[in-house]
Amino acid sequence: MRLDSVTKTYGTGENAVTALRGISLDVPRGTFTAVMGPSGSGKSTFLHCVAGLDQPTTGHVHLGDTQLSGLKEAALTAIRRERIGYVFQAYNLMSALTVRQNVTLVARLADMAVDETWLREVLTRVGMHQHVDRRPNQLSGGQQQRVAIARALVTRPDALLADEPTGALDTRTSQEVLKLFRQIVDEIGQTVLMVTHDPVAASYADTVLFLADGQLAGHLNRPSPAQVAERMTRLGDW
Numbered sequence: 001m002r003l004d005s006v007t008k009t010y011g012t013g014e015n016a017v018t019a020l021r022g023i024s025l026d027v028p029r030g031t032f033t034a035v036m037g038p039s040g041s042g043k044s045t046f047l048h049c050v051a052g053l054d055q056p057t058t059g060h061v062h063l064g065d066t067q068l069s070g071l072k073e074a075a076l077t078a079i080r081r082e083r084i085g086y087v088f089q090a091y092n093l094m095s096a097l098t099v100r101q102n103v104t105l106v107a108r109l110a111d112m113a114v115d116e117t118w119l120r121e122v123l124t125r126v127g128m129h130q131h132v133d134r135r136p137n138q139l140s141g142g143q144q145q146r147v148a149i150a151r152a153l154v155t156r157p158d159a160l161l162a163d164e165p166t167g168a169l170d171t172r173t174s175q176e177v178l179k180l181f182r183q184i185v186d187e188i189g190q191t192v193l194m195v196t197h198d199p200v201a202a203s204y205a206d207t208v209l210f211l212a213d214g215q216l217a218g219h220l221n222r223p224s225p226a227q228v229a230e231r232m233t234r235l236g237d238w
């Protein structure tokens with residue numbers, strides 16, 4: 001995944017708000033990257049541009065060999081379904097569907113045949129293979145997030161994007177989910193990009209990127225939570 005001089009301005013004239021100011025970045029395949037920054041620093045805008053949910057005002061986002069900027073909405077929708085997995089803070093599972101149906105729906109929407117062996121492997125990897133017939137309201141928050149991770153993985157996406165994936169979980173469950181992200185990076189080479197406010201969560205990543213006022217304000221490689229917290233303090237008001 002690559003960003004070349006990405007800027008994003010919302011609105012025009014007096015009402016214009018510039019959320020990203022020239023972000024250039026390479027996210028190597030098979031790595032785990034955390035994105036941190038104070039409130040309003042541009043994290044969500046960054047994630048939306050990478051996900052093809054929003055287009056940069058100038059600059060380009062590349063997913064593998066595909067340049068997202070300039071693509072028509074239908075092509076972007078196909079990329080979002082087939083090549084990007086998204087994990088949300090609130091899990092966003094369909095309450096009327098079982099675990100199995102939640103996971104396979106995404107593949108069906110992407111017009112992909114559901115390979116039973118891969119489906120079983122994905123559900124086993126996230127530890128939910130024994131709960132395939134349950135519905136979300138029969139699962140804990142941590143279990144629901146595991147299903148959401150399986151759903152994001154089932155299409156074998158180029159990138160798994162996670163927006164505050166541990167924001168709704170207690171400390172112990174958060175750590176289990178973060179270990180799971182670490183495992184899918186280390187064991188199946190999945191590229192993961194995660195926005196978080198939590199220094200402990202960020203410490204599971206290979207690289208922690210810091211955004212401030214829409215610009216990259218440095219990075220840390222395999223930092224401890226204390227090193228992340230110290231950098232956060234230097235960057236200002238969180």
Ligand SMILES: Nc1ncnc2c1ncn2[C@@H]1O[C@H](COP(=O)(O)OP(=O)(O)OP(=O)(O)O)[C@@H](O)[C@H]1O
Nearest residue numbers: 010017018019037038039040041042043044045046
């Ligand atoms: N749709 C929009 N229209 C106008 N301004 C927007 C829009 N979305 C975001 N912004 C502005 O862009 C800037 C960056 O917002 P963004 O949501 O990307 O930051 P963030 O780091 O994700 O913040 P938070 O941690 O509070 O979620 C902010 O000034 C915000 O007010």
